[in-house]
Amino acid sequence: MKRVIALVLIVVMVMLFSVGCGGTTEESEKKPQPVTNLSKPDLTKWHYNKEFDLYYQTGIGYCEKPADEQYEKLAVFVPGAYMDASDNGDGTYTCKVSESAELNGYSAATAPIMMPVETPGYASAKALNDEILMTHQGILEQLSDYTSQGFVFVLSGCRGTNEGAPTGVTDLKAAIRYIRYADDVIAGDAESIFVYGMSGGGAQATILGASGDSELYTPYLEAIGAVQGVSDAVQGVMAWCPVTNLDTANAEYEWMMGCTRPKRTDELNAISDKLAHAYADYVNSAGFTDENGKPLTLTESEEGIYQAGSYYDHVKGVIETSLNHYLTDTKFTNITAQDYINSLNTDKNWVIYDKTTNTATITSVADFAKHCKTASELPVAFDGLWGKNTLFGSSEGELSHFDRILADVLTEMNSEYAADFAADLAKANFVGHTVETRVNLYSPLFYLMKSREGYGTSNIAKYWRIRSGIEQKTNSLTTEINLTLALKSCDKVDNVDFETVWAQDHTEAERSGNSTENYISWVNTCTKG
Structure with missing residues (x-):
């Protein structure tokens, strides 16, 4: 009898151990199921474009309680090879996904899904419908660059600046959840x-x-009736000149580019200088490291504001790498490389060129900024003293300041603007989030940096490709540099491909070739190994 009891105990312990360690029991294999009342796309309502051999549907609602249906819908475009179709005789087709067809090494089950985010200035994007497609045939031609390569293409509308953050990203997350649900x-x-x-x-x-999958977005997703029980994480990100890091953008701008702006009033000059100092404080507490894990910091300097230290050297190195890539890539014809360097040095010798190695160095980051990246804005370019923005208003169309660093500077200076900033930063929206919390929701580094509260609370994309024009006046170069540093230090990220392109501005900057073709090639590298 004792032997029987012992055997029973052993069996029970094995079963418990199996379940606790994620074993093979039916219960442990169950995945969370999508929770929604949304319908999936009607398989009898596909349209077909013969010229580009793709099937599509537009006007698909991706949330149950849309705040604005002119935005919160998506369209899906599928390569013809992936569909077994029958003509309904009324201009529509009944389709089912083919299990055997392949295109460019992909099948219907393995094809990556491309999702553009077309929101300049964080603007809203109206949902695509059949009427727009009929009057703008170029849309199909453009997206066929992707479907012809075996990708599925999803174009989602979303709300934007006027409705306030985080509505744009919330809507895009809801669209991603719907794609997984369907x-x-x-x-x-x-x-x-x-x-x-x-x-x-x-x-x-x-x-x-x-x-x-950040839980901070949960109340916003619930408010519009997004699909629950599925992930809104993505596999890869391609960003050209991303205007991001808004929580530090003003300070970054003044640290790198404030020296290029004509001097203005004593108050504005002081604000610019204090923001540059505040940026050094931020860098020295953020925890940036180089590829060897060495801390990157700023130190005081005889000239300029904190224009020394390992972080400064890193920024200077990024600039020199970009210039040297340009010298390598460019086939000089009417002029020589030395002639080009001479043109940069017209009013000051800030580029030192070695003709034997065809390489160059620069004298300082400030000299680079003065010659190639002059400030295009008044001090506090992203959150002005006089004008406010709608992106972080607590209700639709409301204006609000958002920059905590600037607010602290103004308080320190006993500025007449300090009270206005403090009042705005304390405002809460319909879910109880203050402006500062919502800025965090729109700051990638909030999730990527170990020094930030959001670290470890999200599922981060594995693959990243970042390109910028080094001469753009919209951003400080530190925007892309800091994003890259944060990604490279994150153990959840497999690959970070970053370059800033010499002699290019705020555009889809590439060292060579076509931005679309380069992006497609990169995705193929990520997915095919």
Whole structure:
């Protein structure tokens, strides 16, 4: 009898151990199921474009309680090869996903899903519908660059600046959740979603990549009736000139580019200088490290404000690498490389060129900024003293300041603007989030840096490609540098491909070739190994 009891205990312990360690019991294998009343795409309502061989549906609602239906819908475009279709005789087709067809090495089950974020300045994006497609045939031609390569293409509308953060990213997350919910009827690998964009679109793509499944977005997603029980994380991010890091953007701008702006009133000059000092304080507490794990910090300097230290050297090195890539890539014809360097040095010798190695160095970051990256804005370019913005208003159309660093500077100076900033920063929206919390929701580094509260609370994209024009006046170069440093120090990220391109501005900057083709090639590298 004792032997029987012992055997029973052993069996029970084995069963408990199996379940506790994620064993093979039916209960442990169950995945969370999507919770929604939304319908999946109607398989009898596909449209077909013969010229580009793709099937599509537009006007698909991705949330149950849309705040604005002109934005909160998506469109899906699928390569013709992935569909077994029958003509309904009324201009529509009944389709089911083919299990055997392949295109460019992908099948309907493995094809990556491309999702552009077309929101310049964090603006809203109206949802695509059949009427727009009929009057703008160029849309199909553009997206066929992707479907012809075997990708599934999803174009989502979203709210934007006027409705306030985080509505834009919330809507895009809801669209991603819907795609996963409808994975069984839409071709493509719902675990291989790549988002991409330029400027404000690039910024929101980076937020999506950094904030996957963040619980801070839960009340916003619930408010619009987004699908529950599925992930909103993405696999990869492509960002050209992302206007991001808004929590530190003013300070970054003044540290790098404030020296290029004509001197103004004593108060504005003092604000600029104090923001530059505040940026040094931020860098020295942020925890940036180089590829060897060495801390990157700023130290005081005889000239300029904190223009020395390992972080400064890193920034200077990024600039020199960009210039040397340009010298290597460019086929000089009417002029020589030395002639080009001479043109840079017209009013000051700030570039030192070695003709034998065809390489160059610069005298300082400040000299580079003065010659190639002059400030285009008044001090406090991203959150002005006089004008406010709608992006962080606590209700639709409301204006609000958002910069905590600037607010602290103004308080220290006993400025007449300090009270206005303090009042705005304390405002709460309908879920009880203050402006500062909502700025965090829109700051990738909040999730990427170990020094920030959001670290470890999200599922971060594995693959990142970042490109910027080094001469853009919109951002400080530190925007892309800091994003790259944060990503490279994050153990959840497999690959970070960053370059800033010499002699290019705020554009889809590439050292060579076409931005779309380069992006497609990169995605293929990520997905095919």
